[in-house]
Amino acid sequence: MRAMVVKEFRQLLRDKRTLGLLIGLPIVLLVVFGYAANFDVSKIPTVVVGPQAAEVAAQLHAPFEVTEIDPAGDRATVASQLQDGKAVVGVVTGQSPMPALMDGTQLFSVQAAKGAFARMAQADVADGVKPPAVTPEVLYNPDIKTSWIMIPGLTGLILLFIGTMTTSLGIVRERQAGTIEQLAVMPFRPWDVIFGKILPYLLLACLDLIAIVLLGMALFGVPFVGSVATFGIGALLFLLVTLGMGVLISTVSQNQGQAIQLAIMFVVPQILLSGLIFPVDAMAAGVRWIAYILPLTYFVDISRGVMLKAEPISALWDPFTVLLVMAIAVLGLAVLRFRRDLAPSTRHHSAEEPELKAVA
Amino acid sequence: MVGGDGAGKSTLLRALVGLVRLSAGTARRPGKRSIGYIPATAGLYVDLTVEKNLAFIGRAYGVTGAEYVTRSEGLLERIGLTQARSRLGGQLSGGMQRKLAVAMALFHDPELLVLDEPTTGVDPVSRAELWRLIARAAARDTAVVVATTYVDEANRGSTVLLMDQGRAIATGSPSDIIAAVPGAVGVVRDAVRPRGPSWRSGSSWRVWAPSDSLPEGAESVTPTFDDAVMIAALADGEKA
Numbered sequence: 001m002r003a004m005v006v007k008e009f010r011q012l013l014r015d016k017r018t019l020g021l022l023i024g025l026p027i028v029l030l031v032v033f034g035y036a037a038n039f040d041v042s043k044i045p046t047v048v049v050g051p052q053a054a055e056v057a058a059q060l061h062a063p064f065e066v067t068e069i070d071p072a073g074d075r076a077t078v079a080s081q082l083q084d085g086k087a088v089v090g091v092v093t094g095q096s097p098m099p100a101l102m103d104g105t106q107l108f109s110v111q112a113a114k115g116a117f118a119r120m121a122q123a124d125v126a127d128g129v130k131p132p133a134v135t136p137e138v139l140y141n142p143d144i145k146t147s148w149i150m151i152p153g154l155t156g157l158i159l160l161f162i163g164t165m166t167t168s169l170g171i172v173r174e175r176q177a178g179t180i181e182q183l184a185v186m187p188f189r190p191w192d193v194i195f196g197k198i199l200p201y202l203l204l205a206c207l208d209l210i211a212i213v214l215l216g217m218a219l220f221g222v223p224f225v226g227s228v229a230t231f232g233i234g235a236l237l238f239l240l241v242t243l244g245m246g247v248l249i250s251t252v253s254q255n256q257g258q259a260i261q262l263a264i265m266f267v268v269p270q271i272l273l274s275g276l277i278f279p280v281d282a283m284a285a286g287v288r289w290i291a292y293i294l295p296l297t298y299f300v301d302i303s304r305g306v307m308l309k310a311e312p313i314s315a316l317w318d319p320f321t322v323l324l325v326m327a328i329a330v331l332g333l334a335v336l337r338f339r340r341d342l343a344p345s346t347r348h349h350s351a352e353e354p355e356l357k358a359v360a
Numbered sequence: 361m362v363g364g365d366g367a368g369k370s371t372l373l374r375a376l377v378g379l380v381r382l383s384a385g386t387a388r389r390p391g392k393r394s395i396g397y398i399p400a401t402a403g404l405y406v407d408l409t410v411e412k413n414l415a416f417i418g419r420a421y422g423v424t425g426a427e428y429v430t431r432s433e434g435l436l437e438r439i440g441l442t443q444a445r446s447r448l449g450g451q452l453s454g455g456m457q458r459k460l461a462v463a464m465a466l467f468h469d470p471e472l473l474v475l476d477e478p479t480t481g482v483d484p485v486s487r488a489e490l491w492r493l494i495a496r497a498a499a500r501d502t503a504v505v506v507a508t509t510y511v512d513e514a515n516r517g518s519t520v521l522l523m524d525q526g527r528a529i530a531t532g533s534p535s536d537i538i539a540a541v542p543g544a545v546g547v548v549r550d551a552v553r554p555r556g557p558s559w560r561s562g563s564s565w566r567v568w569a570p571s572d573s574l575p576e577g578a579e580s581v582t583p584t585f586d587d588a589v590m591i592a593a594l595a596d597g598e599k600a
Contacts, residue, residue, distance in 0.1 A: 178402030185377045185397040186420050 021261055033272050035284035036291070041112040043281060047081050049073030050093030059120075063112050064089065075099070082139060084315035085305060089113045097133035104141030105304045107149050108279050140225075140308045148223070151216040152303035153276040156296050158212055159235075160242050160267055163205050167246025168263040170197040171338070172253045190339040194331065197250075198243045205239050213307075226306035230313045234302035237323035241295040244330035251337040270296040298322050361507040362514035362589065363523030369507035370400055372523070373476050376505065390472050393421065396465030400476040400507075403461025406450030410441050410460055413449055414467065421468035435463040438493065455486030462493050466502075473497055473504045480509065491516065515585045522592050529596040530588075538588045542595060543570040545587050546578030554578060557594050561586075568594060 012019060047068040048057040057066045067087055070077060078090030078101050088109045090101045100117060102110045117134050141148045171193075174180040183193055216222045224231075245266060253259035272278060273287065274296035280288055291297050298319035305311030313320070361369050374380045376387050377397045389395060404413045414435070418428045436442045439459040441452075449457060458478055465473060475494070479487045491513070498504045506517070514520050515534050522530040522537070530537050548554045548565040554575050558567040567578050568591050574580060583591070 177406070178399050179405060181374070181379055181399045182397060182402060184379055185392060185395055187392040188420065 015257075017258055018261065021265070025265070029268075032269065032287055032290065035287040036273050036278050038278055038282045038284070039108050041109045041279055041282050044089050044109050044113050044116075045087045046089040046091065047073075047078055047087040048091045048093065049075075049077050050091075050095075050098075052093035056091055056093050056098070060091075063116055075101070079139070083309050083311055085301070085309075085311065086315075091134065097135045099137050100134045102136060102138045103309070104138040104144055105149055105308045106279070107144060107146065108282065110138060110144060145220075147220040148308060149304065150276070151220055151222045152307045153274070153296075153300040155209060155212050155216065156238060156299040156303055157271060157274075157276060159205055159209055159239060160270060160296055162208060163201060163239060163242035164246040164249070164263045164267055165260070167198060167201055167243045168249040168253070168259040169256055170247060171250035172256055172259045176255055190335045194247055194335050194338055197247055198240075198331075201243055201246075202236075202239055205243070206235070209235055209239075222307065224307050226308075226310035227313070230311075230316065231303065231306045233313075234299060234306065234316070234320060234323070237320065237327055238295055238299040238302075240327040241323055241330055244327060244334055245295075248330055248334040248337065251334055251341065270294045273297070275300050295323060295326055361505065361521045361523060362509070362511060363507075364509060366525075367523040368526035369523055370476050371526070373397075373474050373505065373507055374399075377474050390470075393468070394471040395474065396468065396470035396472070396502075397474045398461045398465050398476060398478060400480070404449045404457060404464060407448060409446050409448055410436070410452070411445045413460060413464060417464045417467045423468060431467060435467065438496075439463050439489070453486075455482045455490075458482055459486065459490055459493070462490060466493065466497055469500075470502060473502050475504070475506045477507055477509065479513065511586050511589050514589070522589060524593055524596055527596075530592040534585050534588075537592065538583055538585055541583045541588050541591050543568060543591075544572045544574050545569075545581055545583040545591070546574040547581050548575075548578045550577065557591075559590055566590075570595070570598070 012022075042063055043065045044063045045067045046060060046064040047070065048054075048060070048066060049070045050073065051071060053069045053071045053073070057069045060066055068081070075092050078087075078092055081087045082090055082101055082103045085103070088103045088106045092099050092101065100113070102113055104110060114136050117136060121134075138144060171180065174183065188196075213224070217224060246263065249262045249266065250259055253262060269290065270276075273283070273291045274280075274294050275291060276296065280291045280297060283291060301319045302316055302323075305316060361372065363369050371380060375382055376389060377395055378387065378389065405416070408416065411432075414432045415428075418424060418432065423431060433442075436445060439456075439462075441456060441460060441463075444452065444456065449460065452460065462475065462478055465475070473494070478494070479490055482490065494504055494506065495516075506513070508514055514522075518533060520530075520532065520534055520537055521528055530540065532540065546567045546569065547561075548558070548567055549563070550565065554565055554567045554577070556567055556569060556575060558565045560566075566587055567575060568587075569575070569578075
């Protein structure tokens with residue numbers, strides 16, 4: 001047995017990346033996830049509209065953060081702000097009790113807002129001041145069902161797992177089999193190989209996506225109120241990023257083990273940091289910036305917005321643009337990296353002579 | 361191209377087809393569409409059938425339709441895999457795999473065929489069949505560059521490059537290389553190893569005398585190609 005133990009240690013010590021992962025990853029994960037794991041929303045973007053907008057806004061304290069006061073606005077103004085994701089709570093003044101519209105796709109913010117309104121009512125009673133009577137009204141997800149909020153984002157997580165894991169093996173498998181050198185000598189351009197690797201998986205992932213969205217709707221009654229086309233474009237961009245990331249991982253890995261490790265390192269943080277479970281706004285600042293560079297963060301925005309709120313594409317430019325930039329960056333890097341590996345001599349000291357006649 | 365393991369044959373072939381960046385010198389080759397290359401380790405997809413492997417090559421080089429059928433049937437026939445067309449690449453024997461790989465490299469009728477140890481680990485019958493394929497391509501005006509560790513195979517080349525430790529130690533036709541052998545070669549039919557540079561050949565010893573004076577008991581012979589290869593390596597070792 002001693003021989004086996006020593007051999008395993010030697011092999012482990014040789015693979016620095018695995019070793020680093022075994023020692024470094026638990027520490028990083030604990031710290032990052034520890035700071036991310038926060039259900040307490042400290043800021044709730046709030047709009048106040050109607051004739052008493054200014055007075056009511058003055059009475060709203062933390063966690064409410066009044067982002068807009070619009071005395072000329074009405075219920076429709078609030079609804080549109082909530083739909084576009086510019087605010088989570090909107091108070092419509094000018095009637096009693098005042099309706100406080102809430103974005104039901106923001107589970108923890110809604111809970112925090114309800115709690116805050118209840119505490120305000122009690123505090124004002126204690127002070128002997130007449131409390132502003134507020135009736136919470138939750139839009140898009142009136143029963144605040146967790147499944148409605150989770151399933152749109154979960155579709156993204158599932159695609160992330162399948163997409164990144166499968167494509168991360170694509171090129172490294174050719175490298176280990178040695179066929180990659182043949183591909184390099186065949187009349188392919190680097191992007192022929194990269195996109196040739198991605199397209200079959202993209203097609204399968206699209207079918208997967210349709211199946212899981214339909215299943216989510218059938219099993220959990222999740223609504224799909226928005227535009228299928230908007231959702232489709234968002235999903236396509238997201239898939240290009242995840243599949244491209246898989247291929248990029250594949251081009252920088254020497255063997256399938258390394259590829260899987262890197263894919264796990266890319267996928268796992270997104271479970272907790274993408275806003276799927278913990279709200280991104282509630283995360284510590286440093287960790288929030290990690291959330292902003294993860295593609296799932298943007299797909300969660302798009303899928304929740306479109307499926308539950310019918311958010312129009314005009315309100316989703318930010319996540320669309322970020323995903324597009326990510327897709328271009330990831331695929332571009334994969335092609336460059338692949339070119340560097342495969343065709344090192346195209347620019348140096350080599351001449352290709354299409355007309356060179358064979359001299360046997 | 362002949363040399364022992366680690367002599368630099370694969371690297372030189374990879375440089376020739378453009379997989380290695382050259383730090384000096386030039387490599388002249390036809391365009392990618394006119395090169396057929398098999399690395400030492402691979403040559404085909406083990407998780408695709410014989411037919412699907414050929415279909416991939418056909419599509420990659422734009423050989424389709426009737427032309428594809430004619431070429432693939434012809435090649436399958438020639439390598440004796442017509443019956444095995446639906447078998448997975450990984451289920452073929454080592455020899456069959458190499459034959460399929462060579463057939464794939466020849467599929468698009470390349471101007472330059474580069475084969476890295478195509479016959480290593482292949483049984484003698486399959487080796488002969490492989491060489492028939494390669495010779496046929498050469499006869500049809502394809503330039504063939506083959507790396508091998510087998511000296512008898514190197515003898516088939518019109519030009520032979522002997523390599524050792526990353527350097528060319530001799531080059532020329534087999535007869536040139538034999539003619540260039542310095543000193544004298546003898547044979548000693550004795551169980552005891554003679555003095556000086558010598559090596560086993562069957563039940564006797566071959567002995568090389570760089571200064572022409574063979575040891576006592578040695579019978580002078582005309583060097584063979586095998587002798588020439590051995591002596592080139594010894595002579596290079598003495599220089600170094």
